[in-house]
Amino acid sequence: MSLNRFALRRSPALPAAAALALGALLATAAPAAQAAGTTAAPAAVAAPDIPLANVKAHLTQFQSIATANGGNRAHGRPGYKASIDYVKAKLDAAGYTTSLQQFTSGGAVGYNLIADWPGGDANKVLMAGAHLDSVTSGAGINDNGSGSAAVLETALAVSRAQLQPDKHLRFAWWGAEELGLVGSRYYVNNLPSTERSKLSGYLNFDMIGSPNAGYFVYDDDPVIEKTFKDYYAGLSIPTEIETEGDGRSDHAPFKNVGIPVGGLFSGADYTKTAAQAQKWGGTAGQAFDRCYHSSCDNTSNINDTALDRNSEAIAHAIWTLSAGTGEPPTGEGVFSNATDVAVPDNGAAVTSSIAVTGRTGNAPAALQVGVDIKHTYRGDVVIDLLAPDGTAYRLKNSSSGDSADNVIATYPVNASSETANGTWKLRVQDVAAQDTGYIDSWKLTF
Incomplete structure (x- = not known):
């Protein structure tokens, strides 16, 4: 976990009762991830067990690498390159197509490792990743050997199962996260827009084995979030939303360009409360x-x-969100638009459109409107949702005292009187001088 990240958020094998509950849960299909205005059909195949012993064996290797290389696996140090080589060798042997992406930070060469599983729809890519570097002061076994090892073992489980998902699967291990998300930013910034549009979701795992653990789920894409929440609900494990560190791990560069993101976290240096210890x-x-x-x-x-x-x-x-390509008959639907629209300073209103299809009946009484508007003075901004028939729903008024940057929020709208299908619009106007911005992305969750 990055040094500049506010840190908060995330005993033996599962007992037999929990294992049975897990099996029952995995046999049940769950909503799949967003993909360019549609959601995917439920998974037809349950995920296999991920052996804890295998995950811990990877952690033992990371520890050995650190011990042999000055006690850490930090960017630019030999321990990091040895960690990348270890993960790459495992994936190459398992049938992945791997590539090393090289970048420079602080005068030192860094590496991202990208691994693609053959098959699946190349226009609908589900990606999962974790940062592999540690800080210079230690081996980084929880931060973030834990996420790196779990993603690696999941990728190897895909190979063992010879999974043939509907979506294309891609896994990544990032370098120099601890220096400010350098590796993941480099990847996203150098990904052509046509390739960005193919990413249906990015899942991030940064610190998932904390010794005094909590169970935190990223509050970002609602379909991904619900997938994780439903899993833990099936185990009767309560979760909390991870908010203190939002946007300060490797999902942030993806989120900033409109790619749906989600993930898990077990907590860092914030203090566990009495209520959290009780549950x-x-x-x-x-x-x-x-x-x-x-x-x-x-x-x-x-x-x-x-x-x-x-x-x-x-x-x-991974099993759930990579399955299916069509709209399920019931359940959540997520529709989005990530095309930038400039908002003129103290000028006319602009709009961004989303075409909703495949729904039945009216929109819900709790339609969720997620907006990401970059602006240097958010108090200047007025936001409306326009229904297909032109009815306007005010989401945000201007406020001269609201001097913060950006509007990144989700607004509930009672749209139950509106037909769901049709063209919905986000209308944004800057009503005061001197500050500028643009619509980065927005989405509707039914």
């Missing part, structure tokens, strides 16, 4: 990870239960 166990008044960014972040700094559950959740999400 999750562990110790109230202590950090989720007391070894965050420290030399004690080694193989002893892992909660096996949290690592096991989160690894299984990753596999469940």
Whole structure:
């Protein structure tokens, strides 16, 4: 987890009862990820078990690499390159097409590792990733060997199952996250717009085995979020929304260009409350990870239960969200537009459109309107949702005292009197001088 990230958010194998509950859950189809204005059909095949022993074996390798290379796996250090080589060798042997993306940061060469599983619709790509670098002060086994190992073992499980999902699967291990998301930013910034449009979702896993663990789910794309929440609900494990660190791990560059994102987190140096300890166990008044960014972040700094559950959740999400290409007859539907629209300073209103199709009846009484508007003075901005018949629903008024940047929010709208199908518009106007901005992206969740 990056040094500039506010840190908050995220015992033995599952008992037999929990395992049965997990099996029952995985046998049940779940909503699939957003893909260019549609949602995917439920998964037909349940994810396999992800052996905890395998995930921990990868962590042991990361620890050995760090120990042999000055005690860390940081960007520009030999321990990082050795970590990349270890992961790449596993994936090459499993039948992945791998590539190393090279970049420079702080005068040192860094690497991203990208691995593509053959097959699936190349125009609908589901991606999952984790940063592989540590800080210079330690081996980084929870931060972020845990996420890296779980994503690796999930990718290997795809190979063992010879999975043939409807969507194309891509996995990534990022470099220099601890220096400010350098590797993932480099990847996204160098991805042509035509390739960006093919990404139906990016899942991020940064610290998922914290010793005093919590169970936090990213509050971003609603379909991805619901996939994780439903998984944990099936295990009778309550979750909380991960908000303190929002936008400060490797999902942020993807989110900033309108790609649906989601992920899991088990917590860093913030303190677990009494209420959280009551529902999750562990110790109230202590950090989720007391070894965050420290030399004690080694193989002893892992909660096996949290690592096991989160690894299984990753596999469940990959199997579920990569299945199907059509609109399900019921359930959530997400429609989005990520085309930038400039908002003129103190000028006329502009609009961005979304064509909704495949729905039945009227829109819901709790239609969710997610907006991402970049602006240097958000108080100047007035926002309306326009229904297909032209009816306007005010989302945000101007406010002279609201001097913060950007409008990134989700607004509930009672649109139950409106027909769901048709062209919906986001109307944005800047009503005061001197500050400018643009519509970055927006979406409707039915």
